[in-house]
Amino acid sequence: MEALGLLLHGFAVLLTWKTLVLMMVGLVLGIFVGVLPGLGGPNGVAILLPLTFTMDPTSAIVMLSCIYWGALFGGAITSILFNIPGEAWSVATTFDGYPMAQQGRAAEALTAAFTSSFIGSLVAVLLITFLAPMISSFALKFGPPEFFAVYLLTFCSFVGLGREAKHKTVISMSLGLLLAGIGMDTVSGNLRMTFGSSELLRGINFLVAVIGLFGISEILLTMEERLALRGHAASISLRVVLSVWKDLPKYWVTLLRSSFIGCWLGITPGGAIAASFMGYNLAKRFSKDPESFGKGRIEGVFAPETAAHASGTAALLPMLALGIPGSGTAAILLGGLMVWGLNPGPLLFVEHKDFVWGLIASMYLGNVVGLVLVLTTVPIFASILRVPFAAVAPMIVVSCAIGAYAIENAMFDIWLMLGFGVVGYVFKKIGIPLAPFTLALVLGNRAEDAFRLSMIGAGGDLKVFWSNGLVGSITTLAIVLLFWPAVDGLLSRLGWTKQTKRSSP
Amino acid sequence: MPQTDLEIVVDDPTAPEDDSPSVVSSGTIEIFVCLLLLALAATLGYDNWRTGASWDSTGPEPGYFPFYLSVILGGASLYGLIVALVAHRAAPETFVTRAQARRVMAVFVPTLLFCLATQFLGLYVASFLLIASFMRLVGKIAPWKSLLTAIVFTAIMFVTFDIAFDVIMPKGPLEAAFGH
Numbered sequence: 183m184e185a186l187g188l189l190l191h192g193f194a195v196l197l198t199w200k201t202l203v204l205m206m207v208g209l210v211l212g213i214f215v216g217v218l219p220g221l222g223g224p225n226g227v228a229i230l231l232p233l234t235f236t237m238d239p240t241s242a243i244v245m246l247s248c249i250y251w252g253a254l255f256g257g258a259i260t261s262i263l264f265n266i267p268g269e270a271w272s273v274a275t276t277f278d279g280y281p282m283a284q285q286g287r288a289a290e291a292l293t294a295a296f297t298s299s300f301i302g303s304l305v306a307v308l309l310i311t312f313l314a315p316m317i318s319s320f321a322l323k324f325g326p327p328e329f330f331a332v333y334l335l336t337f338c339s340f341v342g343l344g345r346e347a348k349h350k351t352v353i354s355m356s357l358g359l360l361l362a363g364i365g366m367d368t369v370s371g372n373l374r375m376t377f378g379s380s381e382l383l384r385g386i387n388f389l390v391a392v393i394g395l396f397g398i399s400e401i402l403l404t405m406e407e408r409l410a411l412r413g414h415a416a417s418i419s420l421r422v423v424l425s426v427w428k429d430l431p432k433y434w435v436t437l438l439r440s441s442f443i444g445c446w447l448g449i450t451p452g453g454a455i456a457a458s459f460m461g462y463n464l465a466k467r468f469s470k471d472p473e474s475f476g477k478g479r480i481e482g483v484f485a486p487e488t489a490a491h492a493s494g495t496a497a498l499l500p501m502l503a504l505g506i507p508g509s510g511t512a513a514i515l516l517g518g519l520m521v522w523g524l525n526p527g528p529l530l531f532v533e534h535k536d537f538v539w540g541l542i543a544s545m546y547l548g549n550v551v552g553l554v555l556v557l558t559t560v561p562i563f564a565s566i567l568r569v570p571f572a573a574v575a576p577m578i579v580v581s582c583a584i585g586a587y588a589i590e591n592a593m594f595d596i597w598l599m600l601g602f603g604v605v606g607y608v609f610k611k612i613g614i615p616l617a618p619f620t621l622a623l624v625l626g627n628r629a630e631d632a633f634r635l636s637m638i639g640a641g642g643d644l645k646v647f648w649s650n651g652l653v654g655s656i657t658t659l660a661i662v663l664l665f666w667p668a669v670d671g672l673l674s675r676l677g678w679t680k681q682t683k684r685s686s687p
Numbered sequence: 688m689p690q691t692d693l694e695i696v697v698d699d700p701t702a703p704e705d706d707s708p709s710v711v712s713s714g715t716i717e718i719f720v721c722l723l724l725l726a727l728a729a730t731l732g733y734d735n736w737r738t739g740a741s742w743d744s745t746g747p748e749p750g751y752f753p754f755y756l757s758v759i760l761g762g763a764s765l766y767g768l769i770v771a772l773v774a775h776r777a778a779p780e781t782f783v784t785r786a787q788a789r790r791v792m793a794v795f796v797p798t799l800l801f802c803l804a805t806q807f808l809g810l811y812v813a814s815f816l817l818i819a820s821f822m823r824l825v826g827k828i829a830p831w832k833s834l835l836t837a838i839v840f841t842a843i844m845f846v847t848f849d850i851a852f853d854v855i856m857p858k859g860p861l862e863a864a865f866g867h
Contacts, residue, residue, distance in 0.1 A: 375753065587856060
């Protein structure tokens with residue numbers, strides 16, 4: 183297997199003291215970010231991104247992805263001990279995790295959560311290892327029309343499959359695409375939508391927007407809540423860990439099912455949140471006594487955690503292979519790639535072998551190290567929550583400002599960040615989803631370039647998007663997904679109810 | 688029950704009351720946002736139309752793609768406006784209560800001042816001022832704790848970014864006095 187050889191090479195790239203230290207630092211920062219209220223995976227990665235600007239891309243991506251794994255692990259700690267989901271995808275973990283903690287089985291629940299996160303990521307990383315090179319070598323044959331079709335597919339599936347009101351997703355996405363177009367036009371060199379402002383000439387940086395949208399707005403939202411908390415502090419002993427691991431084979435069906443759900447929803451833009459709930463619900467439905475779920479059943483922790491992590495990790499697959507992020511955090515990592523001067527897309531596997539395989543190897547290693555780290559340090563991280571929010575909030579604000587400024591060394595970006603913070607706050611409160619906005623902002627220019635290049639190539643004939651079987655079927659699929667609710671309704675009226683229900687529960 | 692004897696308890700004395708009156712309803716904000724987005728779509732659409740939103744011999748002109756996006760944004764906002772106007776009459780949902788608004792402002796206003804201070808005093812001085820005063824005035828934390836936290840955090844940031852990672856932050860008169 184070629185992939186195995188390259189993977190081993192990736193490990194060789196990785197196994198230096200410097201990288202290992204960065205990995206640990208990344209994991210600790212990530213868990214920190216995951217535990218703290220008002221911060222989460224995407225915010226953490228966005229805020230800490232400037233730290234990596236002066237590193238070489240491989241060290242940088244290793245550290246950033248470790249922040250991401252750490253945040254995924256950290257979310258489970260607060261869900262189980264405090265009944266406060268640190269992240270939206272940890273909500274399902276609280277259903278059985280918190281009751282377990284109340285019964286004095288916190289250590290058991292935490293071990294279950296961390297172990298299943300590990301298993302979920304592992305399955306997804308295995309998938310990436312073998313599938314990503316295949317997809318990318320296939321995608322090397324893509325021309326601009328194919329790429330535009332794939333972008334279109336991504337955008338349309340967000341609109342068609344998203345759970346928010348359709349017009350709100352469309353608002354969010356078109357706004358993102360528009361803002362991406364501000365500044366110098368990459369094809370003709372003309373200025374667009376700058377209104378004579380020299381600050382807008384540079385365009386709106388995607389990372390500045392993300393820091394504002396997720397960092398600043400999240401603090402504003404957190405302040406609205408009652409911040410009092412009461413929870414258990416637990417330390418995990420080796421005996422508990424071993425006893426949970428001994429029982430693990432009993433739950434292989436649940437683990438495997440959740441892993442598959444997670445991988446599938448991670449690659450398609452369903453996301454970790456949907457995956458965790460689906461994992462939980464299916465485990466409950468197929469259980470012999472569904473009544474016991476919600477009362478502290480260990481399977482109720484295994485199922486959502488495995489799915490959430492498999493999905494969070496699988497979201498990196500389309501990012502690596504096609505340059506299309508499967509989640510908000512993947513979108514930020516993609517933004518990072520561009521900052522380090524790498525061009526995301528299928529060529530990455532050819533031109534930057536060290537980088538790609540270093541990253542994939544770091545997924546394996548980061549998860550192993552992360553598992554050991556969280557199992558041993560839970561009490562320390564749980565006690566972070568003792569720090570009053572009045573101390574945490576201004577520090578987060580300062581970190582956000584540093585992050586926003588560092589990207590382009592521009593004071594204007596700090597103001598822009600503040601503006602996006604307000605926009606993010608209002609949008610979240612009236613139910614306009616932010617993920618499509620983020621995705622559109624990062625992909626906007628590439629999608630437009632692909633569109634215009636295919637138009638130039640075809641002499642302005644829209645039929646180019648149906649010019650061969652491949653591009654035609656992707657474009658058609660995109661349009662079907664855009665109108666998916668209508669299509670779904672039509673299918674069920676034609677008597678296909680059973681099949682459609684099963685494929686999209 | 689082993690392992691869970693220790694409990695972590697954090698109180699929030701200034702938590703917003705649950706029965707606080709609503710300041711503004713979600714519907715009103717939605718209408719307002721849709722109107723703003725419509726205005727934005729119109730402005731951007733006009734600008735792109737001016738740049739050139741049709742086809743020429745080489746393909747689509749620079750304004751083509753964003754012009755049609757403005758049309759989509761405008762359409763979706765208009766639809767959102769109608770939906771919000773219709774729903775508005777039914778049941779008003781709270782956007783923010785008075786107590787919540789007070790807390791949000793307690794973070795937003797200092798953040799705004801912090802951005803202003805960064806512009807004139809440099810980021811590190813502004814960061815020290817923000818953390819110390821926020822902890823003291825909003826969090827009611829003891830002065831020495833607030834000052835110490837602010838100094839330590841700002842120093843760590845300075846060492847990490849400006850010295851260790853070479854990421855240069857905006858400076859003001861204080862740093863200039865020390866020759867940075």
